[in-house]
Structure formats: C-alpha cells, structure tokens
Amino acid sequence: MAVTQLVGAKIHRREDPRLITGHGHYVDDLTRQGTAYAHFVRSPLAHARIKSIDITDASKSPGVVGVYTARDFKGLLAGTHPAAPAFVAEKKFVPERFPIAEKEVTYQGEIVAAVLAETKSQAADAANLIQVEYQDLPAVMDLEKALQKGSPKSHVDGPDNVCWDFTYTGPEITEAAFKEADVVVKERILQNRLAPVPMEPRGVSADYEGFDKKLTIWMSSQNPHFIRLFVSGAMGLKESQVRVVSPDVGGGFGSKISPYPEDYLVPTLSRIAERPVKWTETRTESIQNATHGRGQFYDCEVAAKKDGTLLGMRVVQYVDVGAYHGTFGAFQPVACLMAGGAYKWKGISARTVGVLTNRVPTDPYRGAGRPEATHLVERMVDLVALELKMDPVAIRRKNFIQPEDFPFTQNFGLVVDSGDYDKALDKALQLIGYDELRKKQAELRKQGRYMGIGFSTWIELCGFGPSAATAPATGGIALVESAQVRVTPTGSVIVYTGTHSHGQGHETTFPQIVADQLGVPYESVELRHGDTAEGTAFGYGTYGSRSLAVGGVAISKAAGKVIDKGKKLAAHMLEAAEEDVVFEHGSFHVKGSPDKSKAFGEVAFASYGMNLPEGMEQGLEAVAYFDPPNLVWPFGTHIAVVEIDAETGAPLLTKYAAVDDCGNIINPMIVDGQIHGGIVQAIAQALYEEVVYDEDSGQLKTGTLIDYMMPTANEIPTILLDKTITPSPTNDLGVKGIGEAGTIAASAAVINAICDALSPLGIKHVDMPASPDKLWKMMKEARN
C-alpha cells in the first residue's frame, strides 16, 4: 500500500464489525460475579428541606444488602464536586455539593438515599418503601426574578442567586462605535435548555478490592483520566490505586465529561458492601440528572453604518447555571468571547452573569458556548440587514475577516489562525442554487406562501488547547494531549491515546495517520484508548473538537520520535552516518543509495536484540505530548430553506446545504458523518427540543422521550455537503476540528430562514424552538 494513501482516504471503520453484530462492550453489557445492584432514591421536589428519611421497611425488603443515606457516606467521601474556573475565574457563590443530599434538595432528581440489593428489581422494590418527609421550599426558576433583591434563594444558606457576574470588556469600549452608528438594533435572544440524550444513558460499575486497596470503575465517560483524578481524590485513594475503564460509549455530546454523584457513590458503595456494585441510568434519570446544555438568554445591541458596515456590539449573557455549578459550566461564557463571529468590529463589550436556579446544572453540550455565539451574531447581523434592507449575503461579505488578515487578532485578543470565508459562502450559494431560490421565494410570496432562506456563516474555536490558556481554566492541568507509540519485535504498532472515542472513529483514523507516517500496513496498527491502566500517564479526554487537532498531533509526534530512534539504529545496521540515513516509504536507506536499506520491521526486530549502537536502550517506543501553540478555527457556511404552513404555522425544512472547512481531512467519510449529526442536533434545538420545567413548582415536564421531542428520520431533510480546505498553520497535520461544527452552525441558519419567511408579516425575530404553535400565534398576532 502506497504510503500517502491512507490519510485523506475513505477507510471503513474498524469499530463497526463488533457494533453492527451486537458484540460491542457498553458498560451495562458487563457484569462482575457477585454484583449487587444500586438504585437511587431521588427528590420529587425541586426545592425542599429533608425532614426525615425512614428506611425501616426498605431495609427488610427481600434481597436488600443495605440502605444508605448521606450520613453513611460522610467520612468515606470528602470534598465537593469540582467547579473549574473555565472562562470565569472569579465566582461569587459556588454552592457546596456532596453527592447525596442531607438537609436540603435543590433540584428534582437530587439523590437522597441509595439501596443495594441482589437484583435490579429488588433494589427498585425496596427504594419504593423508603419514606422521605420533605418541607417544600419556593423553587427559583426565572433568571431575572432570581436576580431581584428579596428573591427566594435556590440554596437557603446562600447569599443570593448570583454564581458569577463578570465583565470581560465594559460598554466604554463600544462608545465610539455606537456614536458613529446610523442604525442600532436591539434584541433579546433565548437559548432553550436542552437535554443531551446520548442514546446510551450513563452507567457505573465498580469493584473495590479491599485487601488490595484497588478500585476499578467501568463507566460511560468521555474522559476516564479526569474521573480517576476526581474520584480517587474524593475517596482518599491514590490515583495509582484507581483504574477507570470506559469501554464502548454510546455517545456523550458533553454530558459525559464532568463527574456525577453516582460516579462517587457507586465506588463507595462497593467499598462499603465489599462486593462489586452496578448502576445503570434510566432514560428518565438521564433527562432529569445528566447535565443540560444552553439554558441562557442574551441582551444584545449592534451598531452599524448605513452601508452595512458593522461597528460595535454590546452583549450581556445570562446563564442558567442550575442548582450547582457544573464542573465545566463556566465554559459557556466563551460565547461572549466568540460573539463577533466571522466579522470585523471596532468594539465589543461583554458581560456574563451566571444565575443559580432549582434546575439540574448546565454544563457543556456539543458546541458549548460556540453555538450560542453563532446564533447570537448571525441573528443580529440579519436584523441589521433587515433594518437596512440589505441582502443577508451582502452584509456578511462586507464585514468578513479577509484571507489576507490572518492570523487575525479578534476583539478579545484571540488569534484566528486561518480562513477564507467568502470561498465557503460562494460554494454554499452554488450548492443550494441561491439565485433560483430567491426567484422562487418571490413567486411563492405572491401566492401568500411563506418560504425563507437562512444563512449561518459560522466560525469556531476548538482544539483545547494551549497550556497557557487551559491550565488556568481547569485549575492547573493544561489540556494538552499525550500519546504513546509502541512497536513490537515483529513490527506491529500499538498506539495509545489520551483522547476517548465514543462514536468519533479514532480506532480507524488515528491508525491511518500512523500507518502513513511509519510506512507500515494499516492492519498492523492498533489504537488503544479509554483505560487508565493502559498508555500514557494522563489523558485529557474528548470534547471541544480536540481529539485530532491535539491528540492526533501528539500521536504523530510520538511516531516521529520512533522514526528518529529507528534512524539511529538503522545507521548502525547500515554502517552509515545517522545524518546520511533517510526514512521513506517504510524503510531506512542511505542517501543516494536506496538499495542499501533496512525495512521498518527489520529495524524494529533489531531494536529488541543485542547489536545496538553504544548507549542505546532496547525497544522501539516513544511518548509524546502536544501543547498546541494556538486553538484551531474551523468555519463554513450553512444555508437552510424553510416553508411555513400559512394555516398551521408548521415549519417544514425543505433543503439544507453546508460547506465546512476543517483544514486537512484524515477520513472524509467520518468528517461528513460528524457534520450530519451535528447539523441535526442543532435543527433539533431550532425546531423541536426544549427541557421544560413548571415555572412555579420546578417540576420537570419533559422527563421522557415522549415529551422531550428528539427528531426522528422522518423530521429531517436530505442534507447537501461540500467543503473547502484551509489547513491550520498551527499544527504539523494542518488539521482543525469537526466534531461540533454542525451544531455550532445550524440553529442560526434554520431560525434565520424562518425569520426570512415571516418577514412579510413584519416578524423580525423568533426564539427556539420554533414550534408550530409558537409560529401560529406570532403569525396570527402579526396579521391582526
């Protein structure tokens, strides 16, 4: 196989044979001998004081191993849930969080008791017999009311409901821009709260072996090393005593990054009961307890000139933090730093306010902050265009950061690495047939039909990230990535990565890189991940579209080190000077005499033998860390076409086209798959999904997949894709990230199309989800 063939090729996934035949290894598929099953009793109320918990009947129930409340875990579990600084180092109030409530429950679903039994059903039966007496407290639900003086508090002992209130840049920075403005548009833009709904709910299985003092945890996680760090710390164990295994994971979307109460409780229950303990989340538990995404609103003003030149933006972000600070919950304010989008601005002022409520905590959800930023800026730009009666394409072109501007330092000092925004826009216009669509729209309007075309010329920062930026954000650990490449005596290669694949296809793509680089057959390269007992000292996990741009580059660096050592050994074997040895197409040869060569496999075998150069150790393996010099910046253009039923208000997405640029591509099939999935997740936000709580009682009203409207194949149109390729100058592979692109881009395109469709009625802005009843009411009101 020619060496340059694999990178860039559509290689079918190695993961698939086991997954399509039913032989995957998801955490619920594994059960240890002697396992006891855990069932958690959860608060039915959003906010209440726990008066008493009576476990008498439950303890006598058949098959029960034990019933436990907060008191039983005190002394066995220290500390609170970690709250990373992320983008807001200064917090006003971070409520303490013990994994099981003792005196006060602060959201519906918070754990108050645990049952262990011989079978799942016995555990559930016993849990029903636990009597908890609550004293109801007012639930804090509305962000604005929560900020008012005298508001009830989400935690009775807290000072107020402000988790953070941080100004990145004050309004003074935009004064000149607003003074110069011909028009100012103003809008409040909502971000509906979303449930991530990975198809596999979470699950934790733990086995604490008391005599060895060793703990093994099998769980559905996006970053097992961070879980090892958090859980070992809380349980008073050394990291070296804990092994975390995340086998096949059925999707994460951000909801399997942070530690959860069960991640601490299940291992501790195993320690208490001295036997393996297993817990598998139900879907209802998942929607109720897995961290939610979005849940924000923005007050935004934009100043522009008559000719469409964008001047200044003022934005205040309000984040519904939920009842506790999600471990990476303060990541969402990155939306402020990205609010300028693909455009040049004289000034942007930004402030973020995190509000504590009695809902489940929010945390990163696919895109995390960047979908919100795109939605905000793309909506605001359209509002300016509408005000100036400009074509949405023209206003975008006028304000784009231009190819010659890169590297471009944007308003918050972030350096955008590379891009060609017009090129992607041009291609997308062609792909969807823009001119024809506008003609068709004009005709349909004459017939009283509401068809609209919506744009999203999105950009993204991802690939977290440079140590200087990320170490302060996590509280000390830089989000670099590690890799190990090990060559066996027979020349096969095992690659260990600290990233985690839960659908992304790393088992396929990372070996593509290594096989090309080492010139060995693809089949002889294996990837290992998801087990803290294997590979490098620390892995940083998968989120923020970082696996390839950071982890892939680390792997490539490690492979480079293997080649370096191989060269030294080959020089010795060929009796040549090291600087005269060249490595090409999987073999080392002397410069100018390609027949004088040693194949990679021969060198690998020799490295385990006795005839080594002076001072060289045996073996052929290397560890590398990659600390990227910058984040990477994918971009693209998405165009949605929507028709809204004049009678019912039902929006029908009729066409969708996306042209995305993620730099160099390792496997185009996987890239397209990531984009498809991302787009549909954002279409879902735009049209269907919303976590709804009762505004008075704090009761979750969308606790099942009956009420939480995740789209099926039947709601989704065909999606047209194309690409441009602008390599990133910040890493050797020239790659960016693509895991979140679709989700970052698509909601704005859909909502802009809806607003365009309804513009003849004078409707300027529609919030998500744009459900038929919402649109019907707006249309009815507008017609009156």
Next chain:
Amino acid sequence: MKHKVATTVNGRQHEHEVEPRLLLVHYLRDNLGLTGTHIGCDTSQCGACTILVDGKAVKSCTMFAVQAEGRSLVTIEGMAKGGELHPIQQAFWDEHGLQCGYCTPGFIMAAAYLLEQNPNPTEDEIRKGLEGNLCRCTGYVNIVKAVQSAAKTMSATPAKKATVTAGGN
C-alpha cells in the same frame, strides 16, 4: 411466583423460570447474555431494543418475557451467518450508518422488517418506516443511505433476502 418460558432465539431453544414482570429485553440481556439488544429509554420511544418476534419488528421492552412463550425471536446476534454479515449489516458498515453504535442493532432489526414488508422503499418510506427508532449521532443521513443500499443488494441477490426473517429457523 415464577413462570416457565420457552423460546427459540436465533435458532436455539431456551427454557427459563422468570418473574412475570420481567421484560423481554431484560430476559434477552440478563438471562441469555445477548447484550447486543440495547436499552435507550423507558417509554418505548427509542427503538434500541428492536428485535424480530415471529418475523415482525417488536420493541422488546414492550413485551414481558412470558409473552414470548413459544415464539421465535431473532436478535442482532442472529443476523450474521457463518461469519458473513447480513446485507443490512454490511450496508451500515459501508455507508457509515453508525457512529457510537448504540442505536444500531435496533435500526438494523427495524430495517430488516421494513425491507421484508417493502423490498424497494422510497427515501420517504424509509424515513417513515424508521420513525420508531432514534439516533443521536448520524442525523439519519447515512442510516437512510444504508437501508437504500441494502435494499439494492437484497433485491439483486434474492437468496440474501431470504435470510432476513429466517434467522430464527
């Protein structure tokens, strides 16, 4: 308290004493160790647990194990034969119809029934035919392509078609 249930699963006969409340999906996973059938919800929305019961696609969380008495079941584990993938499995692989893979067994079983009922479905018919199954990764694009491609393969080689529902016999 316990009831006897005798079933044929993927061509093999089984007999167990089970609690009447035991769901069929739990029976498959916990009693028979057939963990390829997944659980993705508790309200019969997601379709991850879809299997064939006497040739018909059924969400196995909607049946009690005791209701499977005397029935012939096919789960995802029964689709490949002698190391050869079923054309629908092959099509999911070829068309990148899966990412995390959790919903995949359910989609493959639902597709098997769909193609049994309608060997040459239109794109619309596929989308409607699969609306009992949820996927969070693929946006359904490549799932639809996979079913289209499987339909083509299966109608070109009628012998393959026969294996769709004969898995249990």
